[in-house]
Amino acid sequence: MTTDAPLNFEAMSQRMIKKHHVAIILLHWFNAITWLMELTTGAALIVSPNYRFMPVWFVEMITEVFGSRGNLLRFHIAAGLLWVTVFAVYGIFGWRTYLHREVLEREVALDRDDLQWLRIRVLSILGRSNEPLPPQGVYNAGQKMFALMVYAMLPIIMVTGLIMAFHWGSAAVVGWAVVVHFATVAVVVSGLMVHVYMGAVFPEEKPAFFSMLTGMVPELFAYKHHHKWWLEVKAMESTPAQPAAPTESTLSRWLHMKEYWPAYWAGLGLGLTLLATFLIIGQGLGASGGFTRYLAFTLSLIAPQYAATHPYWGNYVQPGQPVLMDFLVFELIGVVIGGFVSGWLAGRFKISTDHGPRITPRTRWALAFAGGAISGVGARMARGCTSGLALSGGAVLSAGAFAFMLAVFAAGFLGAYFLRKVWL
Amino acid sequence: MARYAMVTDLTRCVGCQACTAACNAEWNVPAGQARTRVLPTGATGTFPNLRAAFYVAQCNHCDEPPCVRPCPSGATFQADNGIVKVDPTLCIGCGFCVDACPYEARYLNPETKRVDKCDFCSGRLEKGQQPACVTTCTAHAKYFGDLEDTAGPIFQLVYGKSAKRIESADVAVGPNVYYLGRRDEAALIAEVFPPRQPRMPAAAEFWSRLVKPLALTMVGATFLGQAIAFFHQLQTGEKHSDD
Amino acid sequence: MTSIFPLTLSNGAFITASLILGFFFGFFLERAGFSSAKKLTAQFYFRDWGVLKVMFSAIVVAMLGLAWGSLTGAIDMGQVYIPDAYLWPQILGGLLLGSGFILGGYCPGTSVVAAATGKLDGLFFVLGIFAGIFGYGMIEPAIHQFNLSGSLGPLTLQQLFHTSAGVVAFCVAAVAVGAFWAAEQSEGPWQLFKKTYGRSE
Numbered sequence: 001m002t003t004d005a006p007l008n009f010e011a012m013s014q015r016m017i018k019k020h021h022v023a024i025i026l027l028h029w030f031n032a033i034t035w036l037m038e039l040t041t042g043a044a045l046i047v048s049p050n051y052r053f054m055p056v057w058f059v060e061m062i063t064e065v066f067g068s069r070g071n072l073l074r075f076h077i078a079a080g081l082l083w084v085t086v087f088a089v090y091g092i093f094g095w096r097t098y099l100h101r102e103v104l105e106r107e108v109a110l111d112r113d114d115l116q117w118l119r120i121r122v123l124s125i126l127g128r129s130n131e132p133l134p135p136q137g138v139y140n141a142g143q144k145m146f147a148l149m150v151y152a153m154l155p156i157i158m159v160t161g162l163i164m165a166f167h168w169g170s171a172a173v174v175g176w177a178v179v180v181h182f183a184t185v186a187v188v189v190s191g192l193m194v195h196v197y198m199g200a201v202f203p204e205e206k207p208a209f210f211s212m213l214t215g216m217v218p219e220l221f222a223y224k225h226h227h228k229w230w231l232e233v234k235a236m237e238s239t240p241a242q243p244a245a246p247t248e249s250t251l252s253r254w255l256h257m258k259e260y261w262p263a264y265w266a267g268l269g270l271g272l273t274l275l276a277t278f279l280i281i282g283q284g285l286g287a288s289g290g291f292t293r294y295l296a297f298t299l300s301l302i303a304p305q306y307a308a309t310h311p312y313w314g315n316y317v318q319p320g321q322p323v324l325m326d327f328l329v330f331e332l333i334g335v336v337i338g339g340f341v342s343g344w345l346a347g348r349f350k351i352s353t354d355h356g357p358r359i360t361p362r363t364r365w366a367l368a369f370a371g372g373a374i375s376g377v378g379a380r381m382a383r384g385c386t387s388g389l390a391l392s393g394g395a396v397l398s399a400g401a402f403a404f405m406l407a408v409f410a411a412g413f414l415g416a417y418f419l420r421k422v423w424l
Numbered sequence: 425m426a427r428y429a430m431v432t433d434l435t436r437c438v439g440c441q442a443c444t445a446a447c448n449a450e451w452n453v454p455a456g457q458a459r460t461r462v463l464p465t466g467a468t469g470t471f472p473n474l475r476a477a478f479y480v481a482q483c484n485h486c487d488e489p490p491c492v493r494p495c496p497s498g499a500t501f502q503a504d505n506g507i508v509k510v511d512p513t514l515c516i517g518c519g520f521c522v523d524a525c526p527y528e529a530r531y532l533n534p535e536t537k538r539v540d541k542c543d544f545c546s547g548r549l550e551k552g553q554q555p556a557c558v559t560t561c562t563a564h565a566k567y568f569g570d571l572e573d574t575a576g577p578i579f580q581l582v583y584g585k586s587a588k589r590i591e592s593a594d595v596a597v598g599p600n601v602y603y604l605g606r607r608d609e610a611a612l613i614a615e616v617f618p619p620r621q622p623r624m625p626a627a628a629e630f631w632s633r634l635v636k637p638l639a640l641t642m643v644g645a646t647f648l649g650q651a652i653a654f655f656h657q658l659q660t661g662e663k664h665s666d667d
Numbered sequence: 668m669t670s671i672f673p674l675t676l677s678n679g680a681f682i683t684a685s686l687i688l689g690f691f692f693g694f695f696l697e698r699a700g701f702s703s704a705k706k707l708t709a710q711f712y713f714r715d716w717g718v719l720k721v722m723f724s725a726i727v728v729a730m731l732g733l734a735w736g737s738l739t740g741a742i743d744m745g746q747v748y749i750p751d752a753y754l755w756p757q758i759l760g761g762l763l764l765g766s767g768f769i770l771g772g773y774c775p776g777t778s779v780v781a782a783a784t785g786k787l788d789g790l791f792f793v794l795g796i797f798a799g800i801f802g803y804g805m806i807e808p809a810i811h812q813f814n815l816s817g818s819l820g821p822l823t824l825q826q827l828f829h830t831s832a833g834v835v836a837f838c839v840a841a842v843a844v845g846a847f848w849a850a851e852q853s854e855g856p857w858q859l860f861k862k863t864y865g866r867s868e
Binding site: 067071074093165166263264272273275277280282283284285288291295296311312329330334336337338341346348349351352353354355356365366367368369370371372376377380381382384385388389390392393394395397400401403405408411412414422424 | 685702704725726753763764788799837
Binding site for chain 2: 047049
């Protein structure tokens with residue numbers, strides 16, 4: 001690339017270039033909040049004067065906030081498990097992006113420039129050097145050092161935490177786990193203090209702090225503080241650029257996306273909806289129970305006496321209790337609206353029939369009706385369908401739900417073989 | 425507030441182990457472990473001056489319990505009524521307290537992975553009952569009650585009949601299980617089963633004496649370095665050349 | 668300590684909340700592609716792991732949320748409905764539902780979403796469900812005894828394995844993440860198997 005043209009520092013200070021992916025920003029702040037909570041609760045858990053390092057008033061205050069020391073410990077473990085789970089998910093799905101050897105060499109390993117940079121940086125902060133800092137990559141040597149330390153310490157903190165939480169191993173193992181947990185956290189805390197100071201207080205690194213909110217840094221900042229990375233970005237930009245796509249908000253893009261959403265994002269949305277349902281209503285999502293109520297209601301209109309005394313429908317038709325006053329009844333109406341709105345926004349609403357290439361729509365309708373009837377019987381026999389029993393029951397770890405789930409998948413895979421002419 | 429204590433009359437104890445059995449049943453103590461046990465001293469001395477006793481051992485709910493401080497999670501604590509308890513919701517099963525007890529009164533429950541020991545049947549006390557070992561004792565050798573109740577039996581036995589503690593010159597932490605005997609059986613027990621010095625496991629020792637000071641120094645030094653840098657920054661003024 | 672959740676709602680709030688929660692349920696089902704019988708049944712031909720991925724990621728998210736809430740005391744799990752386990756009817760019901768699923772292309776919840784996006788086969792499936800449930804309700808008294816067999820009450824996995832909810836939640840999450848990982852490896856183990864040992868087509 002050429003650097004013949006003089007650099008316009010004014011323009012460069014205005015122009016923002018992307019540094020962090022949104023996933024990293026979210027992980028960073030999740031991590032920050034979790035660390036704050038875990039350090040607070042962890043410090044308050046250590047009461048014995050042998051090991052305690054926070055003043056008694058702090059320990060008592062935090063304990064009072066949580067009600068009891070038992071709650072405090074439960075919270076510490078719960079937040080820790082959440083933290084381990086999130087990192088495990090990131091590690092498993094993102095190891096190619098974050099933990100691959102090339103990535104680690106680029107973002108974590110220290111080179112000769114980095115070592116020089118560390119020496120000069122420390123001296124200049126203490127007012128003992130005016131040498132120019134050597135050029136840095138996408139992360140500077142200080143950030144790399146911190147990352148190295150965190151990569152080394154995190155697994156130890158996680159494993160020792162799990163050992164204590166679940167009493168793994170003998171008493172000696174648990175005893176040493178306590179000590180190692182404390183020691184490794186102390187190491188990270190001393191690094192964390194520098195990290196927070198550099199990010200939040202040190203004036204020259206302010207753009208780095210804001211990049212953890214917006215994901216962007218001014219080009220001038222990259223030029224001055226991460227020169228090697230700036231060169232890489234410039235080299236990328238000088239290759240023929242694609243025509244810029246019209247800008248569209250992320251929300252609008254996701255709402256009008258022609259493709260189905262990636263499975264995990266749809267699953268996340270579904271999971272949060274399910275969680276909200278448990279929290280608000282006290283039961284899970286479902287479908288077949290709602291159908292049953294609609295039928296019972298219709299029956300009670302046609303033949304009230306028969307419906308009320310029938311050994312099955314009578315369960316639903318009881319005096320003083322409106323048959324339709326049930327979560328699933330209203331939820332199903334919402335499902336119809338939600339499904340329609342989603343399909344319509346994505347341009348997927350179309351009167352059509354989904355059928356395999358070897359059968360006609362008419363056959364497909366008959367098969368769908370038959371399948372629906374068999375499903376209806378199965379769902380009522382099991383007291384729930386894929387939504388009401390497998391999904392909702394699975395989330396509360398019901399044993400029956402998992403047995404049901406296995407049966408559904410077993411029949412599905414077996415039936416798929418015999419019905420391959422219908423679908424393939 | 426009460427100060428609970430127990431008195432065992434060694435002249436009455438016949439070593440039948442009914443207290444151990446009752447206690448194990450009451451608190452689901454796993455096989456091979458016990459909250460209270462009966463240990464024969466064996467005969468000592470020369471004929472015809474032989475002495476022997478049954479040492480009815482259990483947690484002594486000491487005035488200065490050596491097991492409380494080593495506990496890293498605060499699960500072991502002394503209640504206001506003097507009873508030393510283990511909160512199973514807080515216990516992580518590190519076993520520091522087991523090593524600390526001079527009377528070997530604690531054990532790690534292999535099923536729950538938590539430490540367990542005699543708590544003077546606190547659960548029964550709340551219901552107004554006496555400890556299981558006291559009500560079961562076939563020889564009526566055990567007494568339990570409030571030491572501060574001057575009219576109560578315990579006060580009378582301890583101060584009136586001068587029941588003895590099992591202590592030694594090295595280890596005197598104020599046990600609250602007292603022993604009555606005609607021929608100073610308490611001294612015999614202290615001779616055969618002397619309370620041992622509280623032990624600190626290597627991990628606990630390492631933590632309190634090395635890791636904690638090192639960690640505080642490290643964090644403190646980092647803080648100091650940053651404070652210096654911050655003052656330097658304030659003196660030279662903030663540069664805004666980048667923005 | 669009294670828990671905040673589940674909430675106690677007035678009738679109006681209850682109906683509104685039900686409609687809104689249903690809306691999001693339908694919305695996310697449609698977004699996952701569950702309004703298409705072809706996409707759903709592709710799971711059973713190992714061509715698309717969407718069903719497994721969506722379902723288990725939803726279960727894990729809700730499960731971890733509940734576990735976290737109950738550990739911190741925000742949720743009173745005693746107030747949350749846990750389905751009663753009836754082993755034999757649930758296994759037979761599962762087999763029937765699975766058969767209906769592969770024959771008809773949907774399960775009850777997804778067929779509603781399919782019908783809502785204009786799929787006529789989805790509509791017929793919904794009509795089929797009504798017929799099936801109606802028939803079942805009429806004959807239920809005859810098979811009532813079987814229907815109560817294998818009754819275990821609201822049994823949970825942690826009770827079954829004599830461990831804590833946290834351990835089970837952690838294991839389920841770990842198994843799910845492992846299954847996701849397997850599903851991500853060249854679209855699933857079956858493809859990998861075919862690629863390695865199968866004839867080239």
